[in-house]
Amino acid sequence: MLILSRKINESIVIDGRITVKIVRIDRDVVKLGIVAPPNVPVHREEVYEEIRRSNQEAITEGTSGVPRLSASARPSRIPTPADAGSTIQPPKQAEVKTGSETKPKESP
């Protein structure tokens, strides 16, 4: 493992296209600012691992054994996020950038 020392507001650059910046240090919590192209997913490791494991378990072989949902959960059409008042918002114009650097992300 490569280990680098960085001070607050200093960054590292990975592969010329991913920047990781030390934004704040507060006792045992370090806040990182990450700028990466949209096709580079950035996740907290434990959440990524949890979903990866869940996906792995969910692989379904064959098409038998599919349960039937209780009657209450069988509508006549597939509901959409709009039905649930979902929080998908169009990105604000100011946030739409051209080029590759469109993904600032903070992680505690």
Added chain:
Amino acid sequence: MPLGLLGFEQFKSYRLYSRPSQEPFLWLKALEDPKLAFLVLSPFLVLPSYSPKISDQDVEFLGLSGPEDALIFNIVTIRRPQQATINLKGPIILNRHTLQAKQVIPVNASTFTVAHPLPVQAH
């Protein structure tokens, strides 16, 4: 699905289809590997108030201009006969116009579980 599913990043093309006898479940099957198939379900059937907050980056990645552009499916795990769970923490968001999809981790993911029990009918 340009980024694949988490843990299956190499498989990017899927077919989403239903079998009448198994509705409202749908199948999500990798085109590159016929053995890779997932049972998915609209989460709103089980949790009408389900409201994952999709990050600006994901909204932009998928080219969504509002909730009406999106369909959401969540992956179902069959634990044993008549016992199944649904992963609410990693929903698959599909742009219904471009058919581009992504398994996202919502901003409020910590409020959801990967194994929410499904109300399954006994035989």
